[in-house]
Amino acid sequence: MRVLDAIDDEYGGVIVDPQRLPVNPSSFAMVLHSSLSHWKMQGKKGVWLKLPVERSELVPIAVKEGFQYHHAERGYVMLTYWIPEGPCMLPSNASHHVGVGGFVINDKNEVLVVQEKHYAPALVGLWKIPTGFILEAEEISTGVVREIKEETGIDTEFVEVIAFRHAHNVAFEKSDLFFVCMLRPLSTQIAVDDIEIQAAKWMPLDEFVEQPLIQGDCMFKKIIDICIARLGKRYCGLSAQQLVSKFDGKLSSLYYNVTEAQDLNCQGL
Amino acid sequence: MRVLDAIDDEYGGVIVDPQRLPVNPSSFAMVLHSSLSHWKMQGKKGVWLKLPVERSELVPIAVKEGFQYHHAERGYVMLTYWIPEGPCMLPSNASHHVGVGGFVINDKNEVLVVQEKHYAPALVGLWKIPTGFILEAEEISTGVVREIKEETGIDTEFVEVIAFRHAHNVAFEKSDLFFVCMLRPLSTQIAVDDIEIQAAKWMPLDEFVEQPLIQGDCMFKKIIDICIARLGKRYCGLSAQQLVSKFDGKLSSLYYNVTEAQDLNCQGL
Structure with missing residues (x-):
């Protein structure tokens, strides 16, 4: 049984590799179907399928298989499939x-x-x-x-x-x-x-x-x-203070009041 | 020449009516093509094409005609086409x-x-x-x-x-x-x-x-x-104060510091 190239995410789901989708749409349809069966057997939860705009012919195939739109940007549309019974726990689109x-x-x-x-x-x-x-x-x-x-x-x-x-x-x-x-x-x-x-x-x-x-x-x-x-x-x-959190290594800005009486002494950059 | 049902927006563009798309995909392809020619002649700017998930077979047709993905929600994908020369001035997707x-x-x-x-x-x-x-x-x-x-x-x-x-x-x-x-x-x-x-x-x-x-x-x-x-x-x-702006009739919340010395006297709801 052929399965789409995909990596596991941190939440029990899979992320399909958008670079290695089958070239032929009917192959894609078959492999997508068998991949879902495979992931269901494995107890996977959410499936993330990013289709680049150049592969838009695959969109109706994924929708027919039960995928939903999640979000889109200029160059791609992201579709998702929630395998377990019960409500979809995937994070929302930007709001x-x-x-x-x-x-x-x-x-x-x-x-x-x-x-x-x-x-x-x-x-x-x-x-x-x-x-x-x-x-x-x-x-x-x-x-x-x-x-x-x-x-x-x-x-x-x-x-x-x-x-x-x-x-x-x-x-x-x-x-x-x-x-x-x-x-x-x-x-x-x-x-x-x-x-x-x-x-x-x-x-x-x-x-x-x-x-x-x-x-x-x-x-x-x-x-x-x-x-x-x-x-x-x-x-x-x-005011904005730029801080790096150790956990994700991300530089982000914290906005808070500048009060004269403050005794906050955490050092910024 | 047949043209898709559409309404004008405030910015010189058109919004295609997603309820009245041709049923047949090849009719859609033809009418979309002739609509674009028509709108170009009219000097229109941005074209908004919302395709419900039930009409996903139209997505590759619109992409082939030069439409780009703009955003998507569970039930639809929004595609856009910028007619004028020069950079696209359409507003961005949620960020x-x-x-x-x-x-x-x-x-x-x-x-x-x-x-x-x-x-x-x-x-x-x-x-x-x-x-x-x-x-x-x-x-x-x-x-x-x-x-x-x-x-x-x-x-x-x-x-x-x-x-x-x-x-x-x-x-x-x-x-x-x-x-x-x-x-x-x-x-x-x-x-x-x-x-x-x-x-x-x-x-x-x-x-x-x-x-x-x-x-x-x-x-x-x-x-x-x-x-x-x-x-x-x-x-x-x-603190949050709910206020209605006269101009759009919208109830929205304004968040601002509560300072004791303030002499702000605009009444909220």
Whole structure:
């Protein structure tokens, strides 16, 4: 009985080698079927089958065999099969988009604001802080600096995460985490990104806050109120510290409040 | 010329109606081809093609026509086609998994801890706080209460988000946001979830902190130090306030520090 090349995972499942799939679709169909019988006899649990986009002809064959879609990226679709009786215990697909917004204020008390080209009708005319999504494997502090630079040409230095918003059923029924960051400007000359942005400018803080669209919306107003409290040192935000955990050797960032009374002495990098 | 049923999106693109795809695969191939010519002439930008799992035989046809995978969920795969010259401006797939950890401490200064069934070898023997992933469209504060209840049987009340960790290339090359929360226990009797958890107990805080695996790992230790600072009121965490934004009518949660000196007066729900 032929069986697909696969390695065991840590959880009693198997991961099929996407590089060594049978070339012929009907061979694939036969071998996939006999592989499932083999893994069932072995008491295996989850089966992970990653099909590169070049092998898309195998997708309907796997679906016919009972595989479900798990997730997809530009170059592949991942299908899964849960062998045991009872509910599927495989981990879920990614669930969130992560956005950032940059509150950049200069020493003349002017805020860096933009008007976007594609506004929802209710927002037309609004001057808002630059926002965007972080890239794959990008840090929040890096992503917000990049987005501000792309949209306005302004160089900035990340100071703190001020607050974050959690919303659901946004794009593709996924959730959305939006981190409002405070940044220090390192340059003054604006150069607008023509693709996404209609206009950008430095706007006096009072004028920015007094916009009817901000005053009339509880979420916008609250976020701005917090930023202003931070400027007046009546609020503390979260700083990022990079740390390596011994267990996975991964460098990751811990975001926490910087309080003066803290006595935390673990050393970062 | 036949064209697939589709609606325009807000960004100059089209969204194909997944309910009204031609039944016959070869008709689909022809109509998809002529639809693309039609949309190109109309100056359309992105094309969104959602193929339900029951129509998986259409996947290789769409790929052959030049479509790329965008994302997939259990019941469908979404493919996209970017018509204009130049880089694809379509929004990305979800990028993050969101996990929660619950630091639950009772009035005897005991922490609610668990040992998991599936540990990485380096972590064997570790008593840790209950952790898990939040469900689709679930709030952080709700998800952490649910995970603690599932793993240990203990009812809790959410107090604050204490800190969060951002790590990259975790599962399926996606990033991971992990929110450490503090909670108040509302019950004492532990009932262990047999599927994921080996054991659960109330452990004296000192004993918990002194575990060599925690003392020896910078990230673990830092998180615990912050929790202890919070217990001693030398640290403030983030509270959640639910707010509805007028513009999308969406109820979402804003997480921000609760500081005594704040003068933020926007009313929540």
